[in-house]
Amino acid sequence: MTPEAAYDAIHDRLSRWPDVETHDLVAADQSDRLILAEAGEIPGEVAIVGDRYGALALSILTAAPETRIRMHQDPITGERALANNAAELGIDLAGVTWHGLDASLAGGAGLVIGQLPRGLGALDEIAGVVADHADPAVRMVFGGRVKHMTPSMNDVLRVHFGDVRASRGVGKSRALHAASPVRGAGDPWPRRADHDGLALVAHGAAFAGTDLDVGTRFLLTFLDRIPSVAAAIDLGCGTGAISASYALANPEARVIATDRSAAAAASAEKTMAANGVEARVSVVRDDGLGSQPDGSADLVLLNPPFHSGNAVTDEIAPRLFADAARVLRPGGELWVVWNSHLRYRPQLERLVGETRQIGRNATFTVTASQRG
Incomplete structure (x- = not known):
């Protein structure tokens, strides 16, 4: 055969x-x-x-x-x-x-x-x-x-x-x-770029590469309003822009940055080192929050994907919302940036808890959902 x-x-x-x-x-x-x-x-x-x-x-x-x-x-x-x-x-x-x-x-x-x-x-x-x-x-x-x-x-x-x-x-x-x-051709990977004091390091398959994607950029405009907690998680961390920014703004916090992508996890590890926060941010390759125990986090930060490979799907984000709800302690919060046309708020209310809008522009909405 x-x-x-x-x-x-x-x-x-x-x-x-x-x-x-x-x-x-x-x-x-x-x-x-x-x-x-x-x-x-x-x-x-x-x-x-x-x-x-x-x-x-x-x-x-x-x-x-x-x-x-x-x-x-x-x-x-x-x-x-x-x-x-x-x-x-x-x-x-x-x-x-x-x-x-x-x-x-x-x-x-x-x-x-x-x-x-x-x-x-x-x-x-x-x-x-x-x-x-x-x-x-x-x-x-x-x-x-x-x-x-x-x-x-x-x-x-x-x-x-x-x-x-x-x-x-x-x-x-x-x-x-x-x-x-042809050995030794091309520029080496990973690559690095600096964004107003934030260094991003990326392997080739990492989402957005060394760019700061627009959804993450919008979420980070509210960084001073995101609660300062002891235990935070950056779910679907990509190159680690959110977790590195949060760790820099909250020196007492311990952060877990998790992504299912090997390229993302490797990129995030190098991003943490480039920003000097590697001692406080642990990078994990995982399917959602599968390896995290129930009720173990005070805060989850999320810029959810809407692709599975080459396919566009709205099935991924609800899974991540449910994962966040399981891992959050009572009173903990899930902060999400999402494309406004996807209308995730009812799902956030149902899966996590009371949800309030933090900000909105022509494309994105940022919400905070509190675990009951």
Whole structure:
């Protein structure tokens, strides 16, 4: 059985759980099958980047169970979904190891496959790691849905590889091939920028990069009104702008900054160090607040995402509101900045408690909800 045939046999049984699941969000699509087809013969060891819920790895293991696979999945929910899907399918993961986006992932690799990331920064960092550490004869095969691809992706790959080409389109999907790596090309990651006394450090896949996104910027205009507490949490911390700002403004506070993204967590750690608050801010990679005990925080700060991968969804924020309600002590507060058209206030009232508006502009609303 080839990996493509294995994909055909298992794709209907793959789940996104514990990530958001709705009728229009899928665990696998034709781009996964195309990547496997374009990769050709799979060697005894392969590196995989961005396998969303395990479609690539589990297809390969179904076809060739002895294959050794080095994995990098940015969201922790992707790692857990792969493990859940493997258990459902009865696939042994003994030969699978998970790695950071570094030499341990790509070192000496002859084949690296994966899903194209959403951002060019993420692709640049991936391509740089592969080009710098993989075997000189490495083949890199990354694919995606055509609607999410741009010619700029080819340009990014050409910085790091001498040979770049695109496959023909199949099932509204396409693959990009890269070979002949150029070591040491491009600017190094992570990168840093300063914003009026706040330093932000970002890896390629971190939301907003080294920019201060507009929602966070609006929330921080109310920093002097946010309660000064002993134990605060920055939920979905991204590069750590909110947690670093809060820690700088509240020298007695201990802060937990948490995000499901490996790139975000690594970025936030470096942001804390760049601002001199690393001793008071603990960075955790987690699915929401899953590792935090009930009633353990006085304050939760949140700029919720509304994307799951490339899909726009309003299912993520309510989960985070409920998580915050569980973790807050009675009387503790959840401060949220949200796109006004999403009308989250009724959900905040229901899931957390009495909610008041702190501020509003043409795009965003900031609210504070008190745990009853």
